[in-house]
Amino acid sequence: MTGLEHLAIVGTGLVAGLLTSTVGxxxxxxxxxxxxxxxxxxxANASNTVGLIPAGLGGSLGYRRELREQPQVTWYVVLTCAxxxxxxxxxLLALPPGVFESIVPWLILFTCLTVGAQPWISKWLRSRKPHDIEPRLTMSPITTLFAGVTGVYGGxxxxxSGVMMMAVLxxxxxxxxxxxxALKTLAVLAANVVxxxxxxxxxxxxxxxxxxxxAGSIVGGYAGAHVGRVLPPTLLRILVVLAGIIAAxxxx
Incomplete structure (x- = not known):
């Protein structure tokens, strides 16, 4: 590769790191x-997975304040995704290339739309159980299952996969x-490391x-965590949905 191609990959890593910590x-x-x-x-797929580990590391360090708020959930996310x-x-190593090509775009589209509709879905679910007013702060078996499935896709x-994890959580x-x-960023890191x-x-x-x-992704991941923290929730949700639709x- 030429010097310009080297710079292009570093720049790509920077952008990928930003996306890891924001829209996923x-x-x-x-x-x-x-x-x-x-x-x-x-x-390229395997090299990309290894090369983006620093993005998740930088993003998780940037989100360390959020991750400390829910230590039990944090460990569950790490273990299930790993x-x-x-x-x-x-x-990836055993199956022919392209086995999941037909289903993955629809899966991404479904999950990003779920992220967009999550406030209304959650409100409807709570209305079905008015007596259950305690907030859900621990991973249920079904949430753990879907987090694990997202980890499979991540590997x-x-x-x-970040969009999918945001929908699940x-x-x-x-x-x-x-x-x-923050949990989504850590989930991406766990899947990529293993x-x-x-x-x-x-x-x-x-x-x-x-x-x-x-080299580029660790900087982008850390910077992206600070961007993701200050984005208004509605704007972040809109960006995730748009990114998922474009991806699909x-x-x-």
Missing amino acids: VASLVSFPVLVALGIPPVV IGSIGGAVL YFGAG GLGLDLELRVVN AGLIFLFVADLDFTAIGLLA VAML
């Missing part, structure tokens, strides 16, 4: 750039959106691309 569609920016630069798709991502990484491909827990965003460790041992990787992505249309 980082791979839809970074993965196509790696492929456009001539890296084979499976190698375990799920093992299955996703195995699927397999991951594009839009937004419906399953009564938390402020800034806290949900899948990335597997890829380091058994997958073909482009270490130049990984290093360049990492692009994949279709």
